[in-house]
Amino acid sequence: VLGPKQSWTDLLTNETFVHPLNDLVEPADLIRRSIPFGAVPSLLHEAAHHTCLASAVGLALAATDMKARRLAESEEDEGLGKASAIVLTNRAVIELYRPLLEGLALFAEFDSLPSSSRILSRPLLYAARHTSGPEKASKWELELLGTLTKARLTRASIDRRRDVLSTGLADPGGYQLGYLYVRTWGRWASQMPIFRDPDFIFFFLSEYFWNDYELAALLLEEHAQDPLLPSKPILEYCLKRLTSVLSDETAWEETATYFEQAMLDYNLGPSIAPGFHLGPPSLPGEAQKAGRRQLQEFLTSLPLDDAQALARRSMFHLVSLPVKAELHHTSNGPRLAVTFRGKLLLVAKPDDSYRGTGGFGTFDMFMESATKEPCVAVTVEGELAHLYAPGQHADFIAQWGQQFPLARGTSGFEPAMVAISKQDGGRLSKLWASFVSSFRKAALAAYSRVGLAWIEPEGKGHLLRQPAGFRSLLGVDLTESLAILASIENNQAYLEEVTPKKIGDELRTAAIEIEQRLKPLGIEPISLWTEQDEEGRDRTAILVRV
Amino acid sequence: MATNEALSLSFGPLDSDDVTELLAVFEKARLDEIVIGPELAGEYRVGDPGTIAAVVVVSTAAIGALTTFLLKRRRRGSIEYSLRVDFADGTSVRRSLKLNASDSSPPDPELVQRLAELTRVDAREVSDLVG
Numbered sequence: 001v002l003g004p005k006q007s008w009t010d011l012l013t014n015e016t017f018v019h020p021l022n023d024l025v026e027p028a029d030l031i032r033r034s035i036p037f038g039a040v041p042s043l044l045h046e047a048a049h050h051t052c053l054a055s056a057v058g059l060a061l062a063a064t065d066m067k068a069r070r071l072a073e074s075e076e077d078e079g080l081g082k083a084s085a086i087v088l089t090n091r092a093v094i095e096l097y098r099p100l101l102e103g104l105a106l107f108a109e110f111d112s113l114p115s116s117s118r119i120l121s122r123p124l125l126y127a128a129r130h131t132s133g134p135e136k137a138s139k140w141e142l143e144l145l146g147t148l149t150k151a152r153l154t155r156a157s158i159d160r161r162r163d164v165l166s167t168g169l170a171d172p173g174g175y176q177l178g179y180l181y182v183r184t185w186g187r188w189a190s191q192m193p194i195f196r197d198p199d200f201i202f203f204f205l206s207e208y209f210w211n212d213y214e215l216a217a218l219l220l221e222e223h224a225q226d227p228l229l230p231s232k233p234i235l236e237y238c239l240k241r242l243t244s245v246l247s248d249e250t251a252w253e254e255t256a257t258y259f260e261q262a263m264l265d266y267n268l269g270p271s272i273a274p275g276f277h278l279g280p281p282s283l284p285g286e287a288q289k290a291g292r293r294q295l296q297e298f299l300t301s302l303p304l305d306d307a308q309a310l311a312r313r314s315m316f317h318l319v320s321l322p323v324k325a326e327l328h329h330t331s332n333g334p335r336l337a338v339t340f341r342g343k344l345l346l347v348a349k350p351d352d353s354y355r356g357t358g359g360f361g362t363f364d365m366f367m368e369s370a371t372k373e374p375c376v377a378v379t380v381e382g383e384l385a386h387l388y389a390p391g392q393h394a395d396f397i398a399q400w401g402q403q404f405p406l407a408r409g410t411s412g413f414e415p416a417m418v419a420i421s422k423q424d425g426g427r428l429s430k431l432w433a434s435f436v437s438s439f440r441k442a443a444l445a446a447y448s449r450v451g452l453a454w455i456e457p458e459g460k461g462h463l464l465r466q467p468a469g470f471r472s473l474l475g476v477d478l479t480e481s482l483a484i485l486a487s488i489e490n491n492q493a494y495l496e497e498v499t500p501k502k503i504g505d506e507l508r509t510a511a512i513e514i515e516q517r518l519k520p521l522g523i524e525p526i527s528l529w530t531e532q533d534e535e536g537r538d539r540t541a542i543l544v545r546v
Numbered sequence: 547m548a549t550n551e552a553l554s555l556s557f558g559p560l561d562s563d564d565v566t567e568l569l570a571v572f573e574k575a576r577l578d579e580i581v582i583g584p585e586l587a588g589e590y591r592v593g594d595p596g597t598i599a600a601v602v603v604v605s606t607a608a609i610g611a612l613t614t615f616l617l618k619r620r621r622r623g624s625i626e627y628s629l630r631v632d633f634a635d636g637t638s639v640r641r642s643l644k645l646n647a648s649d650s651s652p653p654d655p656e657l658v659q660r661l662a663e664l665t666r667v668d669a670r671e672v673s674d675l676v677g
Binding site for chain 1: 553562565566569572578580581582583584585586587588590591592593594595596597598601632633634635636637
């Protein structure tokens with residue numbers, strides 16, 4: 001049930017819809033790269049989804065789904081069996097990793113901040129590009145910190161935090177479950193200096209799980225076992241990776257250092273050909289390098305239509321607006337006048353290849369992973385009329401953008417499940433319906449081992465059973481206080497710095513009440529202690545674990 | 547149960563008061579097979595936690611509790627919920643349910659009948675449970 005105001009990202013096409021940018025922000029402001037900070041949380045959330053899904057695993061899931069659709073459409077029994085095995089495995093991986101997708105997106109929305117790391121994740125890069133104009137480029141980091149701080153203290157942002165705390169951990173979307181997993185993982189990792197940067201935690205975890213070439217290669221293999229069961233080795237691989245933080249098998253500091261250096265060394269080069277450009281093997285090990293080779297080979301062997309649809313997945317759509325365009329001949333040559341809701345939006349030189357005279361079309365703004373700047377495209381009556389791409393990759397984007405329609409909603413490739421249902425009379429759908437709850441239970445168990453590691457054993461079971469999470473335990477008002485305290489902790493502020501003082505005092509009372517209610521259950525979502533500030537004054541520091 | 551039984555019913559959007567009342571009704575009926583969470587953007591979509599919904603594991607008792615909630619909720623004013631029922635064969639059905647205190651709103655027996663039909667449970671048993 002999709003609400004009209006809900007932003008979303010498609011798991012297969014990686015198409016995005018960021019509601020505030022499309023419906024609440026003036027397009028002219030977007031062109032000036034200036035958006036209100038109220039729109040930043042949704043931008044960060046969907047950009048995080050897009051970043052994860054533009055990865056090796058996201059590509060492998062989409063590419064194998066296309067393969068399954070072609071197998072199903074071949075109308076051969078053997079093809080249908082192979083297609084079913086692919087779809088069952090892919091959907092099981094999606095269900096196991098769904099809480100991770102949401103947890104990473106919520107972490108990007110609520111917690112990511114630039115700090116000591118030498119690299120910056122795409123969600124923060126996108127936010128920086130749209131909240132500080134070019135004239136402010138020299139102090140962008142300070143601007144970004146200010147924007148994120150303001151954005152996270154708005155009523156809307158605190159409401160979203162409270163709503164997440166008010167959801168059950170068994171919620172099929174896995175929002176709170178995934179968020180607690182990422183928060184707890186990050187807090188554990190921040191004992192190591194390299195992980196003391198919240199944005200680095202997001203960046204590293206999104207790469208560790210989603211740019212995992214070993215898993216991508218496993219997804220490409222033919223699943224040899226019963227076609228009516230998801231691939232057991234793949235599911236075991238995912239579950240092991242989710243709980244890897246609990247074992248001593250991974251040298252996390254070395255892995256993170258390798259990742260940071262790989263990202264610093266990676267240079268796409270301005271002469272890259274349009275099409276796929278896989279990121280570097282950013283995780284150590286031969287299996288990662290071999291997996292990347294396998295994925296590259298698989299992608300280059302695809303039919304052109306599939307290859308183009310997959311290449312389009314790297315586009316992060318900021319807006320796609322219905323517009324009217326008119327071609328005018330001026331003394332400076334032809335110019336395209338683009339209007340939106342009757343107001344002039346843009347006057348641009350049409351592309352040399354454009355042969356039309358105007359009409360109805362779309363105005364699209366997007367980021368592409370080869371470029372760090374927003375690109376603009378005007379498509380009129382299905383024909384690309386104008387494309388603006390800045391920076392050293394302008395030629396690449398120009399060639400890349402000629403391959404497919406850039407307007408949102410034109411990318412759709414039908415999930416293989418739909419094609420299979422037409423052939424097997426709904427047998428696979430029925431099978432999946434009988435499996436889905438078992439995968440959600442497996443995910444719940446794996447994520448809770450990490451995300452609830454700070455809770456006493458009896459408290460874990462208690463929290464897991466609550467239909468509305470912390471709201472069931474604390475009620476509405478204290479859950480809201482918990483959300484506010486989490487936002488304050490995120491800004492590394494002492495309680496005495498909260499203004500007006502009355503609010504700070506109320507929050508202190510609420511924190512004590514939360515502790516008194518939950519500590520007997522073995523649950524301590526919050527800790528307060530006294531430390532001295534730089535001037536030697538006693539100050540109340542806060543640690544929020546949710 | 548019919549061969550193609552209804553597995554779960556999700557409905558929303560819920561406001562904070564809805565959640566409070568709904569959980570109170572389920573707690574009174576000693577039912578715990580309900581979970582609150584953001585509405586899913588779709589099976590092949592992820593999205594921001596826009597609006598809040600409830601997912602109920604279908605049983606006669608749960609549909610009875612849900613009906614009790616809806617009848618109470620109607621007294622608070624007009625509302626429209628989106629309902630989705632997922633069945634054992636992998637199919638799902640979506641419906642819209644409008645409630646208001648005026649005459650045009652479904653009368654109680656009709657509401658019971660409608661929910662029971664949608665979720666394929668016994669309407670008379672549901673009716674007995676509605677308090």
